[in-house]
Amino acid sequence: MAGSNTVRILDGNTFVVSEDTGDIEATPSEPTGLFSLDTRYLSKWVLTVNGERLNALSYDDLQYYEARFFLVPGMATHYVDAKLSIIRERVVGGSFRETLTILNHDEKAVDLEIRMDAGSDFADLFQVKDEILNKKGELYAEAEPDRLRLGYRRGNFKRETVVSTNQPARYDNRGFAFSVHLEPNEQWNVLIDVQTFAIGPGGRDLRIGLRAHGTERLALQHDLEEWIEKAPKVNSEHGRVAATYRRSLVDLAALRFSPLSLGGQTLPAAGLPWFMTMFGRDSILTCLQVLPFAPEMSKTTLRILGALQGTRFDDFRDEDPGRILHEMRYGETAAFEEQPHSPYYGSVDATPLFVVLLDEYERWSGDVALVKELERECRAALRWIDDYADLVGNGYIWYERRNTDTGLENQCWKDSWDSVSYADGSLPPFPRASCEVQGYAYDAKIRAARMAREFWGDPGYAEQLEREAAELKARFNRDWWVDDGGFYALALDPQGRKCDVLSSNIGHLLWSGIVDDERAPRIAEHLIGPRLWSGWGVRTLAEGEVRYNPIGYHNGAIWPFDNSFVAWGLRRYGFAEEAATVANGILDAATYFDGRLPEAFGGYQRELTKFPVEYPTACSPQAWSTGAPLLLIRTMLGLEPHEGHLAVDPRLPVGMGRIEVLDIPGRWGRVDAFARGRLDLHNLAG
Secondary structure, eight states: OOOTTOEEEEETTEEEEEOTTSOEEOOTTOOOEEEETTEEEESEEEEEETTEEEEEEEEEEEETTEEEEEEEESOGGGGGGOOEEEEEEEEESSSEEEEEEEEEOSSSOEEEEEEEEEEOOOOBHHHHHTTOOOOOSEEEEEEETTEEEEEEEETTEEEEEEEEESSOOEEETTEEEEEEEEOTTOEEEEEEEEEEEEEOGGGOBTTTTSOOOOSOHHHHHHHHHHHHHHSOEEEESSHHHHHHHHHHHHHHHHTEEOOTTSTTOOEEOOBTTTBOSOBSHHHHHHHHHHTTTOTHHHHHHHHHHHHTOOOSOBTTTTBOTTOOOSBOOOSHHHHTTSSSOSSBOOOSSHHHHHHHHHHHHHHHHOOHHHHHHTHHHHHHHHHIIIIISOSSSSSSOOBOOSOTTTSOSOOSSSOSTTSSOOTTSOOOOSSBEEHHHHHHHHHHHHHHHHHHHHTSOOHHHHHHHHHHHHHHHHHHHHHSEETTTTEEOSEEOTTOOEEOOOBTHHHHHHHHTOSOGGGHHHHHHHHTSTTTBOSSSBBSBOTTSTTOOTTOTTTTOBOHHHHHHHHHHHHHTTOHHHHHHHHHHHHHHHHHTTTOOOSOBOOOOHHHHSSOOBOTTOOSSBHHHHHHHHHHHHHHHTOEEETTEEEOOOOOOTTOOEEEEEEEEETTEEEEEEEEOOOOHHHHHO
């Protein structure tokens, strides 16, 4: 994983990860380089002046799409006496441009040999992630009089990087160079343009039609300003909330992804660097989080996922009719079916969540037309729940991969290999049924019943769905409850044996509404009790469980996205104080990450570490972590659509002060919401 001295800039489909000097010198296992659509287009981009590498004075990642590097020749001891300054300014937006400026501070003229070594291994992102670079095609480099062409071809799969400059350069197969004479106090500039091409059968660039701002800084700046202007304004007496909100909006803009062949529409990509692509679960949950702030993302996501809904049985891709995809990839390994992500359908939660998002979007937007447009897809998703997901025949959603080579073993959101276990730490056999997915299925049926009755003109289907949901709720509360622990099991094995560990998944059960009312207080007690609650957030797995590890990916780390849905679930069942506690912990943690919550951070007790410990390989930015503060704001203010209006029922953490959210969009037009937290009397007394 790239270290802390890396600089990242991105714009939807394209991103650059470099050293703090701006150089790129990738190894097969390092996610540094220029990437687009799961391919590394530059793996080497090294600047030298008179044969000497440069050293960084400082760098600024000014916006998500641009960065500036201030460099000098020589080692650190020579900085004060440096006679040259070198500034690298780069912008990424569909392609990649870098402006190089060199200033001569000497009293005499200088002659400089300026060179950029450039190369590409055209590694598939999966190959970088798995640290295996096994290219089966042909790499080539062609120096032309006015450009350098780097390429890779394997059958009809072809990728190219074309480098050109606005100043005359000498090109060779390993880069390009300039000979520059600078008088005292003179400066020299060059604009370097890097274009990337994904060439398919017939020589057509597959990227045509994608959202593209170009790489002009003003166009990108205008796009960002327009994005922020459309969103509600958040002001807070406690500055952390407003600052974190703005950081989330900017990161959400950066993560807008345009799938190929879908007309430039955008949906949230999952996260940098490994997951800059379309996901089912991640995109849907992010859309649910940001609905009050960026509702247009939901409409696009629903349409795109509906268009790619499963239509057949395909064991390689774990596809079934009606199933919503898990992940779509565009690199070499997907193109040649060396892995199944073209697309891959191996998740069991995206399908019910698709129905949940459609209903929630309509409740906010009043967009009845979309509910009618996606009726067929919605019914197909519900049929999948009943006809294809019940692998055991007892009315629950189960999973077991059919692609045993490269498919996911665990197909719930906690998809690491060891995330589902019994209390003794052993792993259950397959198929497995994860608890929160049953809650999603219950919620999907309740919501689909409303849509069937109000918009599809099918009251009989609505009654059937409500009956099935009630039966599921009763059956679930009987089969999943762990009597001696007072919580719901994480999962069931095919014999009905409970994975009787205490986990954060029980908070998702509150969100879905499947928890019996008389059991909800016990669940709330667990969620903010000492085993799950760290002071920063709810752990994925409770302290004291055999597999608990505070930096275990799904076995003890804290996920901000997870906590946002836990808080929403607590609020649904009336536990407003507990929801505010969760929101306060996560928003406190955000201040230690400059407002950008990582994918996950350590589940250590707050009193022990005094600051949140970042998970070592967490994605950043990551979509549903970016969405977490927005859902927490919604939860704290109690924002809920109600009979065509926006209801506001605030409950802020003690000492938070005043928060206002202005111009909240929805079927009501745009409205404002205000809240004030109670005073911290303890601190006042002190």
